[in-house]
Amino acid sequence: MDILIAGVSARGLVESAIRSGLHHRIVAVDYFGDFDLGLLCTHRSIKNDLNLSYEAHHLITASSCLAWGALAYVANLENYPSVVEVMAGGKPILGNSPAVLSSVRDPAGFFGFLTRAAIPAPKIAFDPSRLNFDSDTLWLRKPLQSGGGHGIALHLPGDHLEDGFFLQEYLDGLPCGAVFAADGWDACLLGISEQLIGRTEFGADGFRYCGSILGSLGTGQTEWGDLVDRVRQVVRAITREFHLVGVNGIDFILKGKTVYPLEINPRYTASMELVEQAYGLNIFTIHLDACQGRLPDFDLLACPDAGCFGKAILFASQALIFHDPRWWFDQGARDLPYAGEQIMRGKPVCTVFSRGQSRSECLDRLTRAAVEIEWTCLHATTPGRQ
Template sequence: MDILIGGVSARGLAESAVQSGLRHRIVTVDYFGDFDLGLLCTYRSIKRDLNLPYDPGYLIQASAGLTFDALMYVANLENYPSVVEVMAGGKQILGNSPTVLGLVRDPVTFFECLTNAGISAPKIIIDSEPLDLDFNIRWLRKPLRSGGGHGIAIHLPGDRLETGFFLQEYLDGLPYGAVFAADGRDACLLGISEQLIGRTEFGADDFRYCGSILGPMGTGQAEWGDLVDRIRQVVRAITREFHLVGVNGID
């Protein structure tokens, strides 16, 4: 089987696949087109081959002519189900389908799933012109398509909620990310890490992601055990609701 790996940077997954001894031919399409990626497999690059800035749609153009039997995708294609669908061209997708991506990336659907499962979740507002917004609550303005904290800001009185953004209640706490494997029915929690957010010593600000530290950090053993149980509850609930498959992440 020939497997196409696509996304902003395909190098990490491609290198893992090749070094694992996987008996499949790997081809990749990404933005960077790292030189050493070309030592591992056939590759195409938006930057090297098309001389264009990154845009998910250009991955379709860059992959034209590549032969493959199945598609695997990495960040940030989870934000672009239609690009995944076109790139796959009716071939097997090794991961969540475009339909699943559309559902799980919808804030209303996602947070309704948590609420229905009895899991506490922040309030959200989708309306472009929310009426009587309660500013006793601190609000975050977040892009519907985002990654790494890009575009997230505190929403203040008088600020506009532009198309493509939503509001989410800002809750104090430690930022964590979790990775889990899913089979469409249940999930296995693989790891949890504390996220470094807005650390100026690493060149970041506001809500920008700048690294991770394997947990538990900043919590006692009892708190850590409770956190693991709660995250396990979340990943199992969303796996059952959205039929997630493969390796997934949640922040």
């Protein structure tokens, strides 16, 4: 089967597909068209081939000259079910259907279900004029078409709430994500990670997602087992309600011992390649199997503690020029620009990875890698090649 993988950045799922050893021809369309995506498969890029800024419908144009027989999508197409439907053009969709996307990504429907199911969740609102801003509740303004923390900000009394946004209660806790495979009725939990949000050492700010650290979140064995059980119950309930299939992610806040779901990402997510590294799984194979109703024989609690696995997205703190992507690829970095490509301040540069026995060790290695890459971009050199 010829499979098209489409979204803002296709590299992660494409790499998993190539590693799977399955006899599928993979092609891709995304915005960035990174150097290392070109090492993996035939692809087209909105930025490089169409010379356009990112809009989801441009993926339809980019895919029109490629031959393929089935569609798999990544972020942020979960927010554009009509684009998924048009792009598929009647061909099989390997993942959640446009109807499922519309349902699970609707905040009113999603949080309404959580309330009915007695699952703890932050409060939401669509009309700020009806809120009591004299209470201790802090509110976030959040886009209906959310992704990666873009557009999220504190909402203060008197602020105007634009169309396309809603309000969500701010919860002071640990931002986390979990990934799972679903067959429309049941779910298999594959991993839990801390999310790195707005970390200045990676050039991020505000509520912007800039990476993940996969591990036991610093809990003891009993606390880890309790957390895994709670998250399993939540993702199974959501799977059954919304009939999710394939691999999916859930963002949540861990406050004390309580899991507060924030949203479902009904597609491949950024932390899934850490699951592959830590547990020896292949996400692409799991995704295809789950779409056919077959869940993996995997128990997260049965996995030995292998330490922490991290990834961080480096955002440029100032304008810079990237150098020697092949060298960085061989060092393990991914999502790499082409040699000589200029990266503007605030734009993503590349992704770095680390492994450590603790969260702090893992985070420190990510930070050092990010500093090294930006320094070499600014000084027109590459370590070991001065």
